[in-house]
Amino acid sequence: MHFRLLSPLRVVQRLNTDNKKLASNQINDIFVTTTGITYIATNDGMLIGSGDKWTLEERYLNFVGVDAWGTNLWILGDDFLWQVDAKGKWSPIAIELKNVEGQLRDIAVDDEGRVWIASNMMTGYDVAADKYQRFGPGQYFTSQFVNCLDVDKDGSIWTGTKDKGLYLIQWESSLIISIENDNPLDCRSNEPIASLTTKVAGGQPPYTYKWKHRSTTADISKLPKGEYVLTVTDAKAAVKTGKYQILDPSIKATVTQLSPSSGQPDGSATVSSNGGSGQYIYQWDNDEPNITATKLTAGLHTLTVSDKSGCSTTATITISENLTPLSVLITVVSDNKCDYSTNGSLKAEVKGGKAPFKYNWSTNAGAANTLTSLASGNYKLTVTDATGQTSTANVTLNSPPAFSASIELLFPATANESNGQA
Template sequence: MSRIWIISILSVLMLASTSVYQRGFAQSLAGARLAADGSSDGPFTVSVTGKLALCSHSERGSIILDIEGGVAPYTFKWNTNETTQNRSNLYAGTYTVEITDSQGTLHIERIVVQPPYPLILEDLEKQNASCGSGNDGYAKIGVKIGRGEPYKVIWSHGLEDQWEAYDLAPGVYTVTVVDKYNCDVSLSFEIEAPNEGIEVTESITEVTCTSGNSGEVQLNVTGGQPPYQYSWNHGPSTSKITGLSAGTYVVTIMDQTGCAYQASYSLQSPSEIQVESEIVEPSCGGKSDGLIELKLTGGTQPYTVNWSNGNTGAKISNLNPGTYTASISDAKGCSYEQSFNLAAATELTVNVTDKVDLTCFNSNDGTAIINTNQPKDQLNILWSDGIKNVWSRNDLEAGNYTVQVSNNEGCSVETQFTIDAPDELSARIESTLEVDCAVGSVEGVAWVSISGGVEPYTINWNPSNASNREINFSQSSNLKVRVTDAMGCIVEAEARVDYPTNTKEGRLNFNYRKLEISSEPEVLTNEEIIFESEISDEFIAWEWSFGDGSKSVDKDPIHVFNKAGVYEVSLTGYDIYGCSSIETNVIQVNSPLEVVVIPNAFTPNGDGLNDTFMPKLRGIQEFYLEVFNTWGESMFITSSPEDKGWDGTYKGQLSPPGNYLYKITYRTPAGESVHRTGGVTLIR
């Protein structure tokens, strides 16, 4: 028996958000191709997406590479000898790819596929509701085993990121906990109540426009145990209250058992109709292209709008200069009237000067100045964000703006412009553990991934005060980094890094035996062989290879060798640190040999020697044996390999000594049917 160790480097840590991906880094090698003038080709960038964290051992990861820059086409060489751009069906581990463009520029990318880790919740703590209509239930959960914060907690009634839920009504709830790798586990439970709760339906009559005290509330109560007692916050003790003005009315209902139900009802006064208008004055030159469009709020829809020129609806167009009055009424009969004056306009021009874009992504320090060909004190200006009569702005956000300028003559003109912003400056701390399985050493590496803003960047780590993009760590801690771009924009990131205390070698061994008990010690083809493993707890995954092209991930698999030969069976174990080890056994598998030996005599005297007549068979698929006396009478029949044979009796009586005949038919391993007859002597 030999033991072979295979060393691999897997990552045990990936810090990322819901969409997890790993760091990438580019290296311009000293041997990279140089241009004719001696300058090297510029590097290209690679973004990594895909499924880079596993939630269970049955899952497989994937890697998708997106390349920008360089000169296509590109070639790819992975540390697993694959040459495709993207990868799928991946186990947890570290995958390194060398990417070379057509000019010889080399980029090296290291991607970590995170192995699964159990997420187990603590036992649920809960408190049932005091009664069926009581909202005083309580539940609490916690994580017993997991990778650590942050966790996302989602309760089925809408509560999020809270470990305890209060004020729960009776019913069935589900709570789901999601770890930082987007792996989740759910738990369902029921808040019970000792009896059925009070249920209330209401009929509400709102206050009308014509009467301020016309509101009513009528309650219909079921459930609980009647009779019911009613207590309103303004005094009444009946299920129906009338003569109500606008306001909030609170009622407490109690049944015979003391179970209480509280509800509040708000009555609104009919809101006043609010009118906002968009007016387009007739163009300069007396054209009939004026427009009035009303935006109506308040009141009660639908609205009815009648204009003094006979038109209806919230929008009228093709208007001449003049006064137009809108009479507006809502569904409750409330009414409102407003007049609008359209004046003839003169020609206007407008332009934008001194436009300055944002310094940082969210700095809101854009500026713009509006100029026109007419005196500004005789004009009105309206910005698309609602600002009026301001010609210079210095607090603009990024976006598209429209500016409308109109004069007292009803002529208006618009201009549009865009305030741009640089890409958002963002930073994210990522880390990995580089494990040397041969010597048991671990080195933590953390780096900051930066996007957006304006290069160059200034980096400051806390607590180390390092200024490089990548740092090393040798203990678990919280890392913080502050990034400042060339424009002075600042972003900060923080992450927790974990560092293992040790990497231990786990025990790995296995034995094998025939599943069906047999006196034959050798392994034959088409026999079921069970492989029994001894795998210590340090290993979280394993794989069998039987040497004939078959594999298995069962802990104690059963395998059948279909052909004779020598097979090297190996068991590979993977621990949580990404290290692996192999235990190998060599198995000789033989083809069964055909052996048929038929005795010519037997002595059934009970001495334990040659007491029965039974052929010795080996490598025979099936057989049929029958024994006759000299008159052709059948004395014994069997087709079972477990049968002990003929003991020299017939129907419970001893058969006389002498000669007997036998006939046997059997099928060889090659499928050939053989018939043999002969004689056997019974000796007493």
């Protein structure tokens, strides 16, 4: 599992009635234009500006929300709607009161320039055509408490309410296309068995369908892999295009070496996969189960990639080897405590090279990395690794000097007496 550490947050500025031209500390909405100008909607005017330059427009009016389309801003307040052009000119827009109900709560503008207003009902206003479309109980919009709204890329309105959850509303002339694959391709067969089903919402029925290079029906079948493009036209000549990519069910995997082996199982490699269901399971020949293997020995390795549909493929990689030079160090574990004793022991430590290692001691005392029951003297070790590299080390096993004693005569003994001293 990977975690990304985020930088700590800090407050860099606070705007209020004490240090700016704000007449109220109640902020209802904030909008920043593409040119960097900030509009702050309050219940006592609209604060506009950037940096240290701010102006308060329309003091004493309660502003609810701000949105933009092109170079024009749309500003909503209590019972009023304004349009602000690129030069900052404010133009009032007369809203027919019969098309809204109660308190105005939020505003959004779609990609066609249509203004959406939330009150006790939802109202769409096509400014260019001067046309309204209302959504209330008659259109199954039963909430009178809208909290927020926004427009998606298809021009549909997502409306959050206080009491009835979330509504998705579409302008009556907008077309929404949904394409689904009902029968995915099978990796165990080369037959073109995929089928696409189309659902259309919005616009004015009946619809006509035209698939690129194919039929004119809503649903098509017996399809191989590839991209399919559908154009739908409604009775009023509104046109919408949709696309669907039928994936190749076979899995393709490419393995890349990340680092060589150093003579130990420490080589690494990773795999890039595509096709299939896209949800992959990895199994390396050393039982590592991840997309990246980090315990690979030098030589050929095999990876199996499978998906939830049971499709699988194998890929291979040859891990190269980057050996460090072979070296050996002999350590005296214990010296002999007395001359002529055989209690000494030595241990050899090998670095670099490639296992397994062969040990050749000069005394022929053994072929392991440790020797015991040794007499004092000089010892030489030659180590050979699996690639033929050799390294030699020498050591002297010491013992204390041989014990000796001498006698000094102090006083000779008298005749027939034992009184001599030495």
